[in-house]
Amino acid sequence: MNILFMGPPGAGKGTQAERIVSEFNIPHISTGDAFRLAKSQGTPLGLEAQKYMDQGLYVPDDITIGIVRERLQQPDCEQGFLLDGFPRTTAQAEALDEIMKSLGRELNHVINLKVDRDLLLARLTGRRICKSCGSTYHVMFNPPQVDGVCDKCQGELYQRTDDNAEKVGTRLDEYVTKTAPLLEYYEAKGILRQVDGEKEIDAVSQEIQSLLRGKA
Ligand code: AP5
Ligand code: MG
Numbered sequence: 001m002n003i004l005f006m007g008p009p010g011a012g013k014g015t016q017a018e019r020i021v022s023e024f025n026i027p028h029i030s031t032g033d034a035f036r037l038a039k040s041q042g043t044p045l046g047l048e049a050q051k052y053m054d055q056g057l058y059v060p061d062d063i064t065i066g067i068v069r070e071r072l073q074q075p076d077c078e079q080g081f082l083l084d085g086f087p088r089t090t091a092q093a094e095a096l097d098e099i100m101k102s103l104g105r106e107l108n109h110v111i112n113l114k115v116d117r118d119l120l121l122a123r124l125t126g127r128r129i130c131k132s133c134g135s136t137y138h139v140m141f142n143p144p145q146v147d148g149v150c151d152k153c154q155g156e157l158y159q160r161t162d163d164n165a166e167k168v169g170t171r172l173d174e175y176v177t178k179t180a181p182l183l184e185y186y187e188a189k190g191i192l193r194q195v196d197g198e199k200e201i202d203a204v205s206q207e208i209q210s211l212l213r214g215k216a
């Protein structure tokens with residue numbers, strides 16, 4: 001199953017992806033996570049990506065497309081994959097079509113998580129992430145059992161540098177101008193499915209699973 005998750009910053013793409021990939025046993029491919037990893041390792045890619053991410057801007061298409069092209073050719077993607085946060089521009093969507101064609105594959109589902117703009121800021125500023133295993137929490141909506149400590153691995157929780165009100169504003173603007181138009185692109189292909197991302201985390205997961213299993 002080849003799946004794509006779309007939605008604005010804070011819609012719950014990463015939270016839902018964690019659950020869906022363990023249910024369907026496919027790799028989770030997040031371009032944001034890939035850039036953050038490269039940044040933490042101080043690689044040339046990471047340093048280049050950092051220039052844009054730290055301002056809340058999109059990383060240029062050629063860099064982003066190159067990463068996904070390479071990743072989708074790895075053997076663990078043969079049984080399917082879940083793309084989170086790619087494509088975000090028309091050029092990226094067209095490149096993905098071309099990559100899929102060259103691999104003889106097709107996208108099966110595009111899930112769009114719909115969340116109102118007002119809620120996104122609260123979600124993003126309260127987000128905390130585990131330094132060791134990457135699990136995502138929220139100080140109010142999904143708190144860990146012990147403040148600042150990951151339930152799963154006891155790792156330390158941190159806040160992303162782009163999760164403040166100023167950067168979130170820029171990120172949302174990028175989404176509205178460059179990514180929202182892509183919904184029509186997938187609607188026209190007949191593979192776009194809308195999910196209410198404002199419900200509780202478990203309810204959203206169930207809705208997505210029903211869609212993926214063809215029961216909705
Ligand atoms: P990326 O890391 O992908 O960030 P994003 O798109 O801004 O999305 P987020 O990860 O912030 O949100 P999410 O939807 O995953 O929400 P989450 O599940 O964590 O990209 C970062 C940057 O990398 C970009 O700004 C850009 O610079 C660059 N980049 C990446 N891909 C690129 C591309 N293709 N092209 C160009 N540049 C690219 O949830 C958020 C919070 O809400 C959490 O605290 C969670 O616990 C909580 N929450 C989740 N669901 C619920 C719920 N149902 N109810 C209550 N709380 C919830
Ligand atoms: Mg995410």
Ligand code: ZN
Pocket residue numbers: 130131132133134135150151152153154155
């Ligand atoms: Zn952890």
